[in-house]
Amino acid sequence: MTDWQSEIEAAAARIAGHVRVTPVARLTLGGFDVEIKLEQMQHTGSFKARGAFNTLLSGSVPPGGVVAASGGNHGAAVGHAAAALGHAAHIFVPEIAGPAKIALIERTGATCHVVPGVYADALEAAQDHEARTGAMQVHAYDAVQTLAGQGTCLREWEAQGLEAETVLIAVGGGGLIGGSLAWLAGRRKVVAVEPRLAPTLHTALQGGRPVDVEVAGVAANALGARRIGELAFGLAQGIESVLVEDEAILAARDLLWREARLLVEPAGSAALAALISGACRPDPGERVAVLICGANPAPDPLD
Known part of the structure; x- marks a missing residue:
């Protein structure tokens, strides 16, 4: 059984100096007073650098370098970590990653391979590359070193004085929420937020096991x-899971820009969308925090 607290403490020591300590703020957004952590200010624009550095620093990288499958953000993080540590990287992404995230990966110096289909297809291609080389x-999410790295985000936030009883976290494959739950160990309520068009964790919790689901929408x-x-x-058993519409995700993205001048991608605004749309309804007096996880919109506003 994994000793998650020890794994995350070790990860925090391992990646110190390689990742940024991201700031926190208290803001009023859409009428809600919230604590937010600005993890979109992490290297390459998402929390993913934490897990990437922890993985590469946890063992010996072979002559074949590193390989990863990604929807975009993880690939950029792995490319950045590999370049910083002097390793070659091959990143496989699905077509839906889009030009902006493909360009972000290429700027790290990694070799980017675009694969027809969705993330699962890119993962298969990455596994083939691993077998060959x-x-x-x-x-991107289902490995101990990845989760431990992502868990350093909540460890860091608590050290910065997190007061909220409830933390809203967006979910893709589960690396961020898994690492967060592993660190918090039940000390706070965690609400999992997913797009209604990509209900990966929600469907698994309802059915009692992980299953394949169709994914689409603005944050896919x-x-x-x-x-x-x-x-x-395994870590998410018993937590609250909510779904948000694409329209709410885009409204939250726009709200972050209008009221706080924070430019984020739809995935980065999904957790806030649950609050402002009413998908998550805090009790009177309940203090709420929102993790802003990604800042790589498409198209890139500077391209």
């Missing part, structure tokens, strides 16, 4: 894993 596979290139990771699913 012996490269180290850096899984970041929250579009077809099946929730086994590790995250």
